[in-house]
Amino acid sequence: MSDNIATRKAYGEALVELGRANPDVVVLEADLSKSTMSALFAKEFPDRFFNFGVAEADMIGAAAGFAVSGKIPFASSFAVFCTGRAWEQVRLVVGYAQTNVKIGGSHAGITVGEDGASHQMNEDLALMRAIPGMTILVPADAVEMKLAVPAAAALKGPVYIRLGRMPVPVLFDGDYRFEIGRAAKLREGKDVALIGCGIMVDACLQAADILKEKADWSATVINMSTIKPLDRAAVVDAARTCGRVVTAEEHSIIGGLGSAVAEVLGEECPTSMARIGLKDCFGESGKPAELLEKYEMNPQDIAEAALGLS
């Protein structure tokens, strides 16, 4: 396994590659280009990079204006600002207007760390899921992010891509296949299905090892990198095979992956399940590892939740 890489870094690099391949790609930013890594694009394509300052609502509106002028805008900021502060702009001129706008929300989740709860966005997936027609991608590592960005550009319509601040292990190799709307089954088991997204996919893989060691359970592990449209068939299939489901996300247990999976199972295949994530609370300042431990989002928490299912 190679060095850890933050998905935001892969996002910035992917934008540069996309910019080289497609002259219609423009990148918009709200004064956080060094953090979202859109600065990499700005350096290579200064004429196609537009900073809007600390004005996320304006940035989203301008992105819609670019989109209806034939451009493919990627608007980046912290997840809390581009999906939270500018939510109603995203709803109207991106969602309702069905404009071809791509939104990159960085510093999502609790592993933002020391900046504290004001900046730890654990509600972005819930906010974006509620908007009709929004595609939502949460790549698990740098390899997947590099595939997700061009896939988002190729898809006509609104896309939200979630980016993380913290360097995370690279899980996939060059053979990894990414397709919007398709879950990736990383391990096949029969006792529990662990369905994760983002950095929690790695935690699910580790949880599967713990379960094997502690209880001789075999776990199916699914990387659900597309939150919407959700791969319903993959969820139902895993639930039928395993009879137990645990979801894991760096997000509130309300409105994100866990909710999406629960909705599908409730309607199609009622299954004993547990949700790992922020339990309807805000985070706080601290080191990412400390926060993951305190808020019970580590591999052992996933494993324990699985073993607690009937």
Add this chain to the structure above:
Amino acid sequence: MSKQEVESKSSAPAPQGDTVSLLQERARQIRRDIIMMLAEAGSGHPGGSLSAADIVACLYFHIMRHDPARPDWPERDRFVLSKGHACPVLYAALAEAGYFPKEQLMSLRKLGSPLQGHPDMCKVPGVEMTTGSLGQGLATGVGMALAAKLDKSPRRIFVMIGDGESQEGQIWEASMAAAHYKLDNLTAILDFNGLQIDGPNAEVMAVQPVADKWKAFGWNVVEIDGHDIPQILHALSPDRKAAGKPTMIIAHTVKGKGVSFMEGVVDFHGKAPNKEQAEKALAELGT
């Protein structure tokens, strides 16, 4: 102003270039359509539609390069009605220009109609941006103007905002960005009729001194009588642009203009005329 003064140098279709008297007639027709469609719908916003009618007529029938037969022509000029509740004026102008049949106006606000209560660009040819939630149109115009610059295209972007709408913070975010990026291809028009739902701007939330605000934000500011066709044409003409600066036309207007019992009456911001009122209004506007 003569037609030649506003003709584009590009190969694009020239503006239709109606004369002043023809534009007055277009505005009168648009006002009649506004009254008829709102009376038929039974709800909607007459006041701010009527106040904008002369400006919208000048844009669609003299100033803008556009082609109703090709609403997706990439090099067309764009008009964004940021004060989307005034969409009857936009629908009436688009129908008058030939984007869709006039009979369709009577489907306003009805189930299944493309003519939504606020403009939906996915449903109506000629509507350039979905609006209705105030404060957002100018930002989208900034994006369109930046894209035109990037394309080295002569297309111009026009955005109409309201005075009550100017209380939205996003207007000023977009104002700052337009000046920062030197968007001299962007013209905003403030339909300054002085009234909003809850009453006069001055009582609800003062917007004055509005010209000073836009000047301070780095815009080229022009003040006109928003019902005087020659003044409107002069203000919108390309030669009134200031190099390197976006232009704000502060158009002093009368809410409900053209219908005596609606003029300056706050209640007609969002109340449709009943059948009797509509007949009286149409009689005043003339057949």
